[in-house]
Amino acid sequence: MVLGRSINLTFHGIGEPERRLDAGEQALWIRHEQFLALLDCVTGRDDIGITFDDGNASDVEHALPALHERGLTATFFVVSGRLGSPHFLDEDGVRALARAGMEIGCHGMRHRPWRGLDRQALDEELVDAKMVLERAVGRPIMRAACPFGSYDRRVLRMLRGCGYEQVYTSDRGTARSGDFLQARNSIGHGDGPSLLEHIEALHSPIHSALGRRAKLAVKRWR
Numbered sequence: 001m002v003l004g005r006s007i008n009l010t011f012h013g014i015g016e017p018e019r020r021l022d023a024g025e026q027a028l029w030i031r032h033e034q035f036l037a038l039l040d041c042v043t044g045r046d047d048i049g050i051t052f053d054d055g056n057a058s059d060v061e062h063a064l065p066a067l068h069e070r071g072l073t074a075t076f077f078v079v080s081g082r083l084g085s086p087h088f089l090d091e092d093g094v095r096a097l098a099r100a101g102m103e104i105g106c107h108g109m110r111h112r113p114w115r116g117l118d119r120q121a122l123d124e125e126l127v128d129a130k131m132v133l134e135r136a137v138g139r140p141i142m143r144a145a146c147p148f149g150s151y152d153r154r155v156l157r158m159l160r161g162c163g164y165e166q167v168y169t170s171d172r173g174t175a176r177s178g179d180f181l182q183a184r185n186s187i188g189h190g191d192g193p194s195l196l197e198h199i200e201a202l203h204s205p206i207h208s209a210l211g212r213r214a215k216l217a218v219k220r221w222r
């Protein structure tokens with residue numbers, strides 16, 4: 001592990017999906033046993049950040065009890081416009097997560113890529129969606145996760161302007177804990193505990209860390 005860096009993991013749905021999944025979502029849905037095995041291998045490691053995207057009902061049904069049992073906390077990025085839809089979290093679910101010590105973050109209003117949206121649409125995604133969640137949990141929402149990992153300089157500037165303190169992407173690799181931009185690693189249905197070694201290897205000297213950094217700098221500044 002490179003000193004001072006942590007690994008952020010992104011989970012989506014857990015268990016048997018009860019709704020028809022969108023294209024690409026299938027690969028991100030993992031079995032309950034696989035989820036428990038991954039949690040077991042990160043328990044006790046303070047260099048791992050656990051996050052959940054999309055506000056699936058499995059956040060409360062599968063994730064919350066398993067995290068609680070292991071004394072782990074996580075950030076749940078919720079899509080505000082889906083609150084209360086079948087098979088997604090409702091306001092009670094979000095409050096249950098918050099009460100259990102979990103952090104609630106914003107994943108926008110309609111789950112669409114933020115890059116390229118006009119001002120009004122971006123306001124809805126970043127400002128209105130944040131307010132919906134703040135009203136539900138009664139505390140400020142300070143973190144956002146970009147749907148589909150889509151961001152650019154304009155999106156980041158607006159996120160800062162809206163008062164977000166940290167923004168979570170899908171850029172893979174490790175992250176520095178205090179940074180505004182937090183790279184994350186999506187867990188897919190083929191991933192097991194060896195995933196962590198792969199991520200750490202991304203920052204080993206043999207891997208072209210410089211090339212990766214240059215690529216991410218382009219994403220931030222385009």
Ligand SMILES: [Zn+2]
Pocket residue numbers: 053054107111147148
């Ligand atoms: Zn998402």
